[in-house]
Amino acid sequence: MQNTLSLIGRTEPLFSKDIAVHETEISAIVASARILVIGGAGSIGSAVVCELFKRSPKLLHVVDISENNMVELVRDIRSSLGYIGGEFATFAIDYGSSIFDSFMMCGQYDYVFNLSALKHVRSEKDPFTLMRMIDVNIFNTDRSMEQAKRRGAIKYFCVSTDKAANSVNMMGASKRIMEMFLMRRSLDLPVSTARFANVAFSDGSLLYGFNRRIEKGQPLSAPNDVRRYFVTPQESGELCLMSCLLGDNRDIFFPKLDYNLNMLTFSEIAERYLKNLGYEPVQCESEDEARGRIQELKAGKKYPVYFFKSDTTGEKDFEEFYTEKENLDMGRFATIGIIKNNALYDEQKLITFTEAIRALREKGEWTRSELIELFNFMIPEFNHKETSKFLDGRM
Numbered sequence: 001m002q003n004t005l006s007l008i009g010r011t012e013p014l015f016s017k018d019i020a021v022h023e024t025e026i027s028a029i030v031a032s033a034r035i036l037v038i039g040g041a042g043s044i045g046s047a048v049v050c051e052l053f054k055r056s057p058k059l060l061h062v063v064d065i066s067e068n069n070m071v072e073l074v075r076d077i078r079s080s081l082g083y084i085g086g087e088f089a090t091f092a093i094d095y096g097s098s099i100f101d102s103f104m105m106c107g108q109y110d111y112v113f114n115l116s117a118l119k120h121v122r123s124e125k126d127p128f129t130l131m132r133m134i135d136v137n138i139f140n141t142d143r144s145m146e147q148a149k150r151r152g153a154i155k156y157f158c159v160s161t162d163k164a165a166n167s168v169n170m171m172g173a174s175k176r177i178m179e180m181f182l183m184r185r186s187l188d189l190p191v192s193t194a195r196f197a198n199v200a201f202s203d204g205s206l207l208y209g210f211n212r213r214i215e216k217g218q219p220l221s222a223p224n225d226v227r228r229y230f231v232t233p234q235e236s237g238e239l240c241l242m243s244c245l246l247g248d249n250r251d252i253f254f255p256k257l258d259y260n261l262n263m264l265t266f267s268e269i270a271e272r273y274l275k276n277l278g279y280e281p282v283q284c285e286s287e288d289e290a291r292g293r294i295q296e297l298k299a300g301k302k303y304p305v306y307f308f309k310s311d312t313t314g315e316k317d318f319e320e321f322y323t324e325k326e327n328l329d330m331g332r333f334a335t336i337g338i339i340k341n342n343a344l345y346d347e348q349k350l351i352t353f354t355e356a357i358r359a360l361r362e363k364g365e366w367t368r369s370e371l372i373e374l375f376n377f378m379i380p381e382f383n384h385k386e387t388s389k390f391l392d393g394r395m
Contacts, residue, residue, distance in 0.1 A: 004200050007207075007272050008230035009264060014255055015238045018333045022246060029245050030055035036109040037062045038095045038144060039116030041069035043202030044159060046076070047237030048113055053077055059087045061107065063100065064116075067092040069203075096140040104147040112148040113244060114141060114158040117175075120204060122392055124170035127368045134357060134371070137174040142181045149189040157244035158182060160193045160252060166323055168383050173375045177353070180378070183250065183345040192247030195254045195321045195339075197229030199236045206266055210273050219290035220274065220281075220303065221395040223310040224267035229257045229319050242336060252339035254321035256330070263319070267307040279303035287395045311389055353378055 005011060019026070035057050039045045041064035049062055064070050070090045077088075093100050095116055118133040145156050160175045167173040182191050201207045206222060213220055231239070235255070243253035257263075274281045280302045284290040290304040297304050322328060322339050329338040356374055360366040376382050 003276065004232050007269060007276065008200055008232075009262060014231060014235050014257075015242070015335050018242065018335050019238055021334075022242070026241065026245055027055045030057050033057050033110040034059040034108060035061070035111045035113070036107065036148075038064075038112065038114045040064050040090075040113075041066050041073045042115060043199055043205075043233055044196075044236045044240065045113075045115035046073045047233045048115060048240045049073060049237075050077065050081065051234075051237040051241045052113075053084060053088065054081050056084045057086050059109075060084075060089075061087075061109070062090045063093050063095055063103070064090070065092070065094045095144060096135055100144075101147070104144075104151055107151055109148065109151055109153050110155070111244060112144070112153050112156050113240060114144055114156070115240070116140070117159060117161075119161065119171065121169045121171050124368075125392060127366055127371060130170060130368060130371050131357075131361070131366065133171065133174050137171075138178045138181060139354075139357075141178050142185065145182070145185045145189060145191065149185075153189060155244060156185075156189055156191045157240060157247075158191065158193050159240065160195050166320060166381075166383070167379065170372070170375060170384070173379055173382050173384070177375070177378050179252070180345045181350060183341065183343050184347070184350060186250050186343055190249040192243045192249070192251045192253065194239050194243045195252055196236060196239070197231045197255055197257060197319065200230045200232055202233060202236075207269065207273070210270065214277065217294060217298070219284070219287075219294055219306060219395070220270050221287065221290065221306045221308070222266035222270045224265055224307040226310050227263045227265050227319070229255070229262050230264065230269075231255055239336065242333075247338070248340075250341040250343065252322075252341065254337050254339070256333075256335050256337050267305075270305055270307075274303050274305070281305045283307060290395070306395060308394075311387055349378060 030052055035052055037045060037049050040049045040062035045064065052060055070092055074090060091103065093103055116136060118136050123129045123133050141158055148156050160179060161172055167176055179193065182193065185191060198205060201211065210220055239253055239255060243251065247253060271281045278301060282297055282302045282304055284293065284304050284306050287306050290306040293304045327340045329340055332338060353374060360370065372384055
């Protein structure tokens with residue numbers, strides 16, 4: 001934790017004060033609850049599971065499509081936290097499948113945490129992954145909230161993203177549309193969510209990639225003009241926990257972070273990361289140079305890096321958690337801000353979007369442009385940043 005905090009420019013965990021103030025209430029709720037975590041073996045999901053497990057819930061079920069990640073989650077919990085008196089069980093199930101539908105018919109849950117998401121900007125490069133993103137981030141979420149209501153849930157939590165605010169990419173826009181569907185469901189079941197900073201070293205993140213590149217003796221590559229906020233995995237779990245258990249209906253929680261103190265470029269993080277490992281970063285002029293100099297530089301405790309100006313589709317220059325049109329409560333918590341929402345949504349738009357996607361699926365073919373056009377229909381202010389270049393074309 002301390003090492004990660006120093007890399008992201010902080011000395012203390014972000015939410016400690018608020019957790020301490022509300023710990024008695026949080027622990028009491030968890031201890032008496034039957035809880036389901038969907039997508040519980042990913043980076044944020046496993047952090048949520050650990051936060052719940054250490055407060056000894058009456059029942060904790062975890063669903064995730066990744067069998068291997070689920071095995072590691074159980075090993076990690078058994079090796080660190082041990083056992084609880086309540087029931088703890090994991091299920092390697094796709095929550096968009098008919099098997100999950102049957103699973104939900106057998107369960108009874110008080111709280112449902114949904115951490116399942118396609119979260120990468122690079123996922124918008126082709127129409128097929130884009131369609132899966134719509135399924136996972138929007139329709140599966142909508143359906144699972146309906147199922148949670150039928151199975152007696154009293155609260156539903158779903159993870160959103162900072163990229164939902166003033167979206168420039170399809171991933172962020174899919175989460176913004178998801179929030180619209182949640183507003184409709186909120187009339188029947190209380191829901192809250194959270195918009196995140198980057199979770200440091202989460203699966204698939206650039207920082208996670210740094211670890212893999214070091215393991216494999218490969219150079220580091222990062223944009224030098226993209227600025228991001230960062231939280232630790234534990235902090236991501238704490239934010240979800242606070243939002244679900246303490247948030248009012250339709251609340252969106254976000255971390256209070258300072259633009260001048262906490263916003264960092266990926267290249268800054270890369271340099272700190274290497275220096276922490278005892279390497280001096282050496283900037284190269286090209287990917288080829290960085291790949292070619294790895295052995296030479298490592299021998300002298302130096303390390304090649306390639307930093308570049310971002311020019312790929314959907315990459316936002318900086319992070320923001322809310323727009324100027326949203327209503328904020330900045331006083332309830334010391335370290336968490338809240339976006340307060342009324343149940344505002346356009347029913348006809350939700351129906352039109354759903355029917356349009358269904359028609360494309362039934363036809364069996366669709367294009368990126370058709371999906372982008374549908375997103376523009378749902379979000380008139382959507383400022384999709386299209387450059388015809390994608391992250392898969394970068395090192």
